[in-house]
Amino acid sequence: MKKIEVSRRKFLQGSVSLCVYASSAMAMPLATTKTSKKNAEDVPYLCNMCRNKCAGFARVEENIITKLNPNHYFPKSRNMLCPKGNAAIQAVYDKDRLKYPLIRMGKRGDGRYRRVTWDEAYEYIKDKLVKIIDEEKDNRSTVAYCNGEGFNKDEYIKFFGSKLGSANFLDEGSICLNTKLGATQLTIGDVGEMDVAGSDYMIISGANRYESLITPDSVDMLHAKQKLVVLDPRCTMTAIKADEYLPVNPGTDLAFCLSMIYIAIKDELYDKAYVKTYFKDFDKLKKHILSKKYTAKWAESKTHIPAERIKRITKEFFAASHPLYYLGRRSVWSQNDFQFRRAMVLINALAGSINRKGGIIFGKPFHLHEEEINEPLYSNTVDRFDLDGIVYGSQKGGSWLNFREKIVTNTSPYPVKAMFIRKHNLMQNMPNIEKTKKMLNMMDLVVVLDTMPSDTAVMADVILPECTFLEREDMVVSFNRLEPSLALRNQAIKPMYESKSMQDILKGLGKKLSVPLFKVSAKHDADLQESIKNYGKEKAFTEGGYNMTELYKYDITTRNKKLITAQFGKKVYDSLKKRGVWHPYIDTQKEIFNNYYEYYPKEKRHYTVERNYKVHCYLKKLEKHGFDPIPAWNDHYDFKVPKEAFRVITGRYVTTTQSATANNEMLKDFQEENYLWINNDVADSLGIKLGDSVAVMSSVSSIVIKAYPTNKIAPQVLWLSHGFGIHAREMTHAFGKGASDNMILEDKFEKIYGCATMHETNVTIRKL
Amino acid sequence: MARYGMALDYKNCINCKACEVACKEENGVELGAEKHRIWVGGNDPKGEWPLLDIASAAFLPSQCQQCEDAPCQEVCPTHATYYDENHVVRVDSEKCILCSYCMNACPYDARYVDDRTMTVDKCTFCSDTRLARGETTTACQNTCPTKVRTFGDLDDPNSEISELLRTREHFSLKAHLGTNPKLFYLT
Ligand code: SF4
Ligand code: SF4
Ligand code: SF4
Numbered sequence: 001m002k003k004i005e006v007s008r009r010k011f012l013q014g015s016v017s018l019c020v021y022a023s024s025a026m027a028m029p030l031a032t033t034k035t036s037k038k039n040a041e042d043v044p045y046l047c048n049m050c051r052n053k054c055a056g057f058a059r060v061e062e063n064i065i066t067k068l069n070p071n072h073y074f075p076k077s078r079n080m081l082c083p084k085g086n087a088a089i090q091a092v093y094d095k096d097r098l099k100y101p102l103i104r105m106g107k108r109g110d111g112r113y114r115r116v117t118w119d120e121a122y123e124y125i126k127d128k129l130v131k132i133i134d135e136e137k138d139n140r141s142t143v144a145y146c147n148g149e150g151f152n153k154d155e156y157i158k159f160f161g162s163k164l165g166s167a168n169f170l171d172e173g174s175i176c177l178n179t180k181l182g183a184t185q186l187t188i189g190d191v192g193e194m195d196v197a198g199s200d201y202m203i204i205s206g207a208n209r210y211e212s213l214i215t216p217d218s219v220d221m222l223h224a225k226q227k228l229v230v231l232d233p234r235c236t237m238t239a240i241k242a243d244e245y246l247p248v249n250p251g252t253d254l255a256f257c258l259s260m261i262y263i264a265i266k267d268e269l270y271d272k273a274y275v276k277t278y279f280k281d282f283d284k285l286k287k288h289i290l291s292k293k294y295t296a297k298w299a300e301s302k303t304h305i306p307a308e309r310i311k312r313i314t315k316e317f318f319a320a321s322h323p324l325y326y327l328g329r330r331s332v333w334s335q336n337d338f339q340f341r342r343a344m345v346l347i348n349a350l351a352g353s354i355n356r357k358g359g360i361i362f363g364k365p366f367h368l369h370e371e372e373i374n375e376p377l378y379s380n381t382v383d384r385f386d387l388d389g390i391v392y393g394s395q396k397g398g399s400w401l402n403f404r405e406k407i408v409t410n411t412s413p414y415p416v417k418a419m420f421i422r423k424h425n426l427m428q429n430m431p432n433i434e435k436t437k438k439m440l441n442m443m444d445l446v447v448v449l450d451t452m453p454s455d456t457a458v459m460a461d462v463i464l465p466e467c468t469f470l471e472r473e474d475m476v477v478s479f480n481r482l483e484p485s486l487a488l489r490n491q492a493i494k495p496m497y498e499s500k501s502m503q504d505i506l507k508g509l510g511k512k513l514s515v516p517l518f519k520v521s522a523k524h525d526a527d528l529q530e531s532i533k534n535y536g537k538e539k540a541f542t543e544g545g546y547n548m549t550e551l552y553k554y555d556i557t558t559r560n561k562k563l564i565t566a567q568f569g570k571k572v573y574d575s576l577k578k579r580g581v582w583h584p585y586i587d588t589q590k591e592i593f594n595n596y597y598e599y600y601p602k603e604k605r606h607y608t609v610e611r612n613y614k615v616h617c618y619l620k621k622l623e624k625h626g627f628d629p630i631p632a633w634n635d636h637y638d639f640k641v642p643k644e645a646f647r648v649i650t651g652r653y654v655t656t657t658q659s660a661t662a663n664n665e666m667l668k669d670f671q672e673e674n675y676l677w678i679n680n681d682v683a684d685s686l687g688i689k690l691g692d693s694v695a696v697m698s699s700v701s702s703i704v705i706k707a708y709p710t711n712k713i714a715p716q717v718l719w720l721s722h723g724f725g726i727h728a729r730e731m732t733h734a735f736g737k738g739a740s741d742n743m744i745l746e747d748k749f750e751k752i753y754g755c756a757t758m759h760e761t762n763v764t765i766r767k768l
Numbered sequence: 769m770a771r772y773g774m775a776l777d778y779k780n781c782i783n784c785k786a787c788e789v790a791c792k793e794e795n796g797v798e799l800g801a802e803k804h805r806i807w808v809g810g811n812d813p814k815g816e817w818p819l820l821d822i823a824s825a826a827f828l829p830s831q832c833q834q835c836e837d838a839p840c841q842e843v844c845p846t847h848a849t850y851y852d853e854n855h856v857v858r859v860d861s862e863k864c865i866l867c868s869y870c871m872n873a874c875p876y877d878a879r880y881v882d883d884r885t886m887t888v889d890k891c892t893f894c895s896d897t898r899l900a901r902g903e904t905t906t907a908c909q910n911t912c913p914t915k916v917r918t919f920g921d922l923d924d925p926n927s928e929i930s931e932l933l934r935t936r937e938h939f940s941l942k943a944h945l946g947t948n949p950k951l952f953y954l955t
Contacts, residue, residue: 034796037900067793070911080913086789210782213913222780222914237782240813240825247818304818594918594928595910654784666792669801670785679817711817 044580046489048469049084050657058492073581075483075599078219087666098465099497122512128445138380138524140165148424163548165378171397177329178753183341193481198358201320205253207328210237211654235712249639251334252303257343259299269318271352285617322358332755339631349615363481363606374545390754399754418445427455428659431745453730467495483600485583488576510548659723662734673738675708677719683709693768703739770921771855773950780914781827787908794907805891806831832878832891833949840870861887
């Protein structure tokens, strides 16, 4: 058993540094525990180490999780767990975990906290919130809240958005994939799903499916009989495994796409019958593309992909029976990102690869019933402001960079004074970390809900320890469209230390806040005053929906049982409890080879569904706002790097999920720190060798990182993985290892979805 | 009683390390980059940017090759290294005296010292964990995202591995040494 140290001295002073943990009777397994020869309990759960949510079974021996195994019932995850999924045990038993509610004692960022009871933490939050909301005359949007985890997001929004009433919710979408979602939605009316397994010819631009695994795509790609073409400025594992790899200048994939469209239209390679039936404004598209002369030669000048290859690949693509231009999903690269994603959708549409096998399918997802709650109407609440100046933007998750900019420049229409941050490492996840720090420092109240300390947690006034995903049950989730299924995360072990599930945290908070915040409303809200006059305080409170714990009348197990049995029956509920998964063919699914299953019989998959939709070539709203209504190239999209400078691009290793896995003791063995990829010839000429320390300087700041000279990257490009360079000493394995990309990335964002553009920073370097 | 072997569709290996983590968690292998029962060897694509020969890159999942004629077993002075009833090469930690003869004898560099048990250790096909409790496959096989690994009984003509070895070309590592590995690399 690992020794647990106690710092008595620090306790006597009444403050506990985050990294000191009190002694605990809790069994702390060794970093790895050999599984026993006995049979043990296998609890079905869903992995949360990244966004995929693969299904697994947790082997639990005497209340300790000793092994995680893949769950073969789940169509989405194809019976696998990746290295991170396997290493999730280390996340549960990480000795640096947040264990108790904490209240800040020192300065923000210095990590000095005092251990408090849950009630004290809630009380503290209540006092602050009452004051803040009162000062803002019941404008609930003064409390911003954010969440970086997919699961429970909607429930979190119900609490802070519907019940507490704030309009300012932010999520990872604007530093991730909103341009892709938007481009697909606006072009074909749905975000769809890509049928990778059914495609016989696939082009991928930049998405690194063999290092940034997405299920089932990453699994299916290697087994589908398909030609794979990969465009990337870096020779990734995905590029290596491709049939053809096209090195491309960063940010110029749009030029490649425009040229594909040009060739398809000019040489009439497109699916005429499909275009005739489904396209709206095809004539405009045709006229625009042909008049712009996006020839292969032109595209070569932008992308540096030889024209002949562009021509040949375009021909092959349109001649294939199920071609797919894979839309990818990851951080936004450049100002043209939305247009680039849209051009990919248009290429698929020109090939007729929409709503059919091997294309972007609509499918038939299961729609789970919503649990109804009563939402109060706050008449003094003002709307969000982070989408001002953004053409579309996500009404749900907003725009982080625009939000932060308006806060730090004091140009928001009202002050945001409090922030609730759940599993969202703001201090690492967006470009220009100093600005994020400034924003947090402007808050009167910062509350962090998380499992681990982080650069963001140490900025909090109150830290509420959440349990990990293996210590809780979550609400049932519906997955996928082609082979839809339901999956349930069951609880493998009880929450350790004093951590709680999000639901229990919100329940406790709601109990504390409901009445005091109602009183604040009653003081400022004329409509509520009226209703109190008419119906009395009590009725106005209950019927007005001011009880914030309404959703938590029953515990999560009861809620799941009620919801699932009411909609799908007991059999489905039992399957979810026992197997973690349900799909209609679960009893007849069969293994077709070595761990690879057929779930839905081919004829039952929802490749094509009845749907009235159009492919929109022309978006009027864009034109109104001064943007190209049809994807086009603008001169400022050109890849230009001054002499002696480099363009920085980012990504991640197969063993890391952004900064969330930074402290994982198992995973750090594979990648303890990140390295700067630099072209080997360039490195030679600068005298830089493997492992040499290099300073990387941008207009924002500078970092020091070790060099990795390689032939797998272009001369003017540098790459480093995101998720390293953690500043919080409380993460003992991660602290000081490698460097953070967001220290040097310039905080630019595109104006169609308000997404941070991560690949537009030029830097210089110096060998140290 | 079986004669266990593994066939590796190594061209599908994406060097993701899921197998390595699964192995460590299942078998309680110590942390630390030096301590591993399985690893992936490989080489980057040859050529100079932008003319890279992606087909020249290869990733070879490696571990104890479960030799039928194991040099490690031959040299062990205390008979700590032995064949179990399933033809798996095992190490008896009671008998191991850490003389390290086997580590030097192994042509595949498959062995390392476990500092906790003070035994020379290596891949056991999960014999004293999964197989001991009646499961039919190893941790690495079970988790591999791209289904590189097929595990099974070479003596059973109907097993998936026997079928694979009948129908697909394959090779062994350092075949010229006559160790007769029970790991097969499918081409
Ligand atoms: S891909 Fe890996 S980390 Fe992500 S959910 Fe699946 S097993 Fe977990
Ligand atoms: S690979 Fe090495 S350790 Fe394994 S059986 Fe052969 S000689 Fe022994
Ligand atoms: S799990 Fe499979 S793909 Fe990943 S490294 Fe191991 S053998 Fe290769």
